[in-house]
Amino acid sequence: MRVLRLALCFLAMAICALPVCAQKIAIIADHVYTMESGAQGGPGMVLINNGKIEAVHAGATAKAPTGYEVYRAAYVTPGLIDTDTTAGISGAYNIPHDQDEDEATDPNTADVRSLDSFNPNEILVSYINQYGVTTIQSAPGPKNPIAGRAGIFKTRGPQSPAATADQLAMRAESAMIFNLGDIPKSTYGSAHKAPMTRMKTAEIIRHALSDAQAYQQKWDTWKKEGSDASKQPSRDVRLDALLPVVNGTMPAVFTAQRADDIITAMRIANEFHLKYMLASVTEGYLVRDQIKNAGVPCLVGPIMQRLESPQTANATYEIAALLEQAGIPIALMSGYEAYVPKNRVLLFEGGIAAANGLGMEKTLRAITIDAAKILGIQDRVGSLAPGKDGDVALFDGDPFEYTSHVLGVFVNGQLSYQRK
């Protein structure tokens, strides 16, 4: 009997350890925010089957079909999407053991990938999952002008089964991260290395992109001339990494705080015809007309970043509202923190944006469907629509209220966190 029970137990564990658990879930809520078109916040029911959203039924009298495990909540939203964070590669302990976000040995580390630093068991990944965050773009840190490639991952919660970084990755290489402003020049300049100035930071980026273009041409010429194996150009991993950026198939993310750094990012991106977005954009409201005219989306945040640095001293809690009102596509991000708190929580950042001009529903858009669209993953996440991943967050009140609680979080239809 005991053996049988043990065997059943292992079987159950094995089933649930699969990427998708074949469980049927019904979530009944007073306020359902599908983030699809149409009115939001009415009563309804979300059905999850086989890890995917099966259906969303509107109406207060919704009763769960048989065979479904039922969860109830006041508010239900899609799992939240953090568009730019170092969670997973910059750990909570903040000791060399768990700090893998900045390869500050060379200002150009285009060839590195956050995937190869990503620790699926990191405390902070589980922590943000408990606040409804189910998808993150985990990006290399702020120190290098060309910092490397970000990846998009699902999060694990305290109740999630074990998983590898590769299993959590939705996109192993989602974007190339570029950093402007004070941090690269203070990182290297203090050791009398380049960059020591903003001029050099821009030059390093421009140089690398120009080299990548030349490298592409070399390969194109070689192919045009018959791909003679004896004349094949030698491979360069760093330039290989930059090829999709100069070819416009991989977005470039430019992290910039000061208005002039934002303009520099746009100048470089235009020169090389990059597909790009701006990140952080602390002073973005001062140049919002230029950003709007360029049609470039902004990853905004962290809204509660400290103002001590001269390049963040102009930060405003109204940044998301000001950019949104200008007609700029926005999503929120939690970014990187070097000290306490080690990680910003997207849900809390959203609260400050919501209370400072953006409002509840638009803020929710900026951390769900609009975030998914900007990252190009809206076919899988960002709204509660049939066929999308079963990523859902349950709340006992307005998600942004300080005193509300996250009741539960589903990732791929699996319960990753449930409030005790």
Next chain:
Amino acid sequence: MHWTARIGCVFVLVGCLLSLSSGMPAQESASGGTLVVKGAKIYPISGPPIEHGVLVVANGKIVAVGEEGKISVPAGATVEDASGKVLMPGIVDSHSHIGIDPNPLVADSGDANEMTGPIEPALRALDAIDPADPNIRMATAGGVTTANILPGSGNVMGGQSAYVKLRGTTIEQMLIPGTIGGMKMANGTNPKGYGRRDLAPMTRMEEAALARGIYEKAQQYQEKWAAYNKAVAAGDKTAKAPEHDLGLDPVVQILEGKRIVHNHSHRADDIMTVLRLADEFHYRVVVHHGSEACKVTDELAKRHVPVSYTMVDSPGGKLETINIDMSCPGMLEKAGVKVAFNTDDPITPSRLLLRQAALAVRGGMSTDAALKGLTIYPAEMLDLGDRVGSLQAGKDADFIILSGEPFSVYTHVLQTWIEGQKVFDRSDPRDLRYATGGFFEAAHYPSLAEGGK
């Protein structure tokens, strides 16, 4: 002197002081007469909330608080209608570095940590506080009216803190008359910074030994003075006064119970070291930050040692804060430990101090304890409980007007008043910037300086 003449004198004096505060934004003066704020839901803290309350203020002091219709409103008073709004005492921040770690914080401006010696009792925060620091106005935008501005936590004994009101253009105008401030101490990770330079302290053992050393020295100094005073009292004209010691005088004030020790401490074992030292030398102490205080609730409760808690958004950033948890303040409350919330500005922003208490409610604390943790409890931790922290007749007229319930994310601080003077008004575009941000841009983008964004 006849009593009316005496009041007249005080009146003139108050008027003088107020006219000195020219660095503050334009404000309506309530000193010239009586101010009545009516219609708001009032949280007096000293009693249950009043749905339609009236607050009467004169000469910078609270004259009366009560239900509309039950309070006599003096004729000729300036009436402020706050219907539909919420009014509560000004927030007391028991741990802040505004003015001493100003904004922007660069090598030239930061003055919180004198990292040249781990025991620095002679240092005074007030000698390094810049009243022009925009962080101070940001704090008033968050509803903070009283603050304990402390030296940093790099030293075992970092220096004397300053108890201030957030008004005035000089530190003398900010200091609360009659107060001598507290003493900053720290243990755990931060003072071990010396170890990286092969200096003491390199271990927690040495931190405690250094603390014990200064208290023992102060005890001996105290005894020397006691012997001298006794000899003088006995008529001994040959008695020679001991030399005054700038550093030991404030430590003796700790031993005499006149100066409270504000001890930065995160880990449970570090908190126990704080308690052990306070037990040995019988001094009054507040545990600051207290990230793992909920692991030693009974030890704190039985000694009546309060905690000034710093709520941050995620665990870690340093090893000793890895167990930080939103449920901690509520657990301390249940154990009978008084909890205040502090900003530790610039670690958390002063303009969001209400948020910290709200998150404690999310973690299980009662609304009542959370409100007290922003007002009367921190006031008591600074020995200012008879002066600020609740709305009672005779106390300082420090209050804030909110757009809604204190613990809603959508609530904004609309006005902040200190001793009957308005120091922040969200409807003024120049003040609004200190609540939302972008105040720094005026220096860089003059065309945007006035209101427009």
